[in-house]
Amino acid sequence: MNCMLCSKLFQEYLDNTLSEELIHELNLHMEHCSRCRVFFRTYSLTVTLSRKVEQPCCPSEETMERLTALLCDKLCSLHGKRP
Amino acid sequence: MSKENKDLSDEILVGRIKKGDRDALEEIVKRYSQKIYNLALHVTRDAAAAEEIMQEVFLTILSKIHALTHDAYFSTWLYRVAMNAAYGYLRKERKYTEQTVSEDLENETAAEYDWSSLSDDILVSEESKDILRTSIDSLPDTMRMVVILKDVEGFKNEEISQALDLSVPAVKSRLHRGRLILRRALGDYFRRYSYSGAEE
Numbered sequence: 001m002n003c004m005l006c007s008k009l010f011q012e013y014l015d016n017t018l019s020e021e022l023i024h025e026l027n028l029h030m031e032h033c034s035r036c037r038v039f040f041r042t043y044s045l046t047v048t049l050s051r052k053v054e055q056p057c058c059p060s061e062e063t064m065e066r067l068t069a070l071l072c073d074k075l076c077s078l079h080g081k082r083p
Numbered sequence: 084m085s086k087e088n089k090d091l092s093d094e095i096l097v098g099r100i101k102k103g104d105r106d107a108l109e110e111i112v113k114r115y116s117q118k119i120y121n122l123a124l125h126v127t128r129d130a131a132a133a134e135e136i137m138q139e140v141f142l143t144i145l146s147k148i149h150a151l152t153h154d155a156y157f158s159t160w161l162y163r164v165a166m167n168a169a170y171g172y173l174r175k176e177r178k179y180t181e182q183t184v185s186e187d188l189e190n191e192t193a194a195e196y197d198w199s200s201l202s203d204d205i206l207v208s209e210e211s212k213d214i215l216r217t218s219i220d221s222l223p224d225t226m227r228m229v230v231i232l233k234d235v236e237g238f239k240n241e242e243i244s245q246a247l248d249l250s251v252p253a254v255k256s257r258l259h260r261g262r263l264i265l266r267r268a269l270g271d272y273f274r275r276y277s278y279s280g281a282e283e
Contacts, residue, residue, distance in 0.1 A: 079103035
């Protein structure tokens with residue numbers, strides 16, 4: 001396995017979709033290649049840190065109340081009922 | 084709202100909405116409004132637009148719900164409608180750009196600097212989160228959406244493929260390239276951080 005192929009397999013590795021054989025080859029390569037080891041660590045850490053980016057703020061309570069009321073009215077009108 | 088609705092599957096709730104069940108509709112709105120809002124906000128970076136899109140998405144869903152033949156696929160359909168609405172907004176506002184990334188990322192096989200050994204305090208500092216957030220926001224649109232859906236929101240490749248109308252290989256390719264860009268941005272930041280710390 002070369003460094004280029006190794007780097008292309010990191011995504012599959014993180015998705016747990018690599019075969020045992022390829023995982024073994026990947027690990028074998030990384031044991032001897034410090035560049036790929038560092039690449040893998042920083043690549044997987046980038047994914048981990050992305051998960052820690054905070055969620056955007058919520059829609060306001062007022063917006064949610066207005067939306068729910070609007071949808072319920074529409075549902076009633078679709079079914080010929082009074083809101 | 085009926086307490087039992089919380090435990091019902093989307094499929095059952097959608098079936099009930101089709102029959103005019105208001106409680107089922109409220110539960111679906113409660114279950115998905117935050118996610119739709121987040122997606123819209125990530126795409127548009129505008130809170131007012133995100134609220135407008137969220138409303139448009141639920142109104143579209145409600146008016147077309149009778150055409151949904153497989154109720155179990157509701158969430159996939161919902162996200163697809165949300166993506167279309169968000170992209171529609173960008174096109175309308177002429178903010179949509181599908182620029183290509185010219186950097187030769189595929190040849191980037193390793194970082195020279197191993198920032199993975201930095202302490203958690205530095206790695207997850209507010210400043211590093213800001214760098215990451217800004218870098219995600221700067222990605223080309225579809226790449227940004229793939230990264231957000233996968234790495235921030237935790238969707239599966241197949242779900243992203245359906246929501247964005249891309250093949251799974253196209254999703255994987257954009258994801259990988261997006262991660263490489265973010266990794267490079269973080270590497271540059273942490274390298275600067277470490278050097279500035281060493282000079283003090």
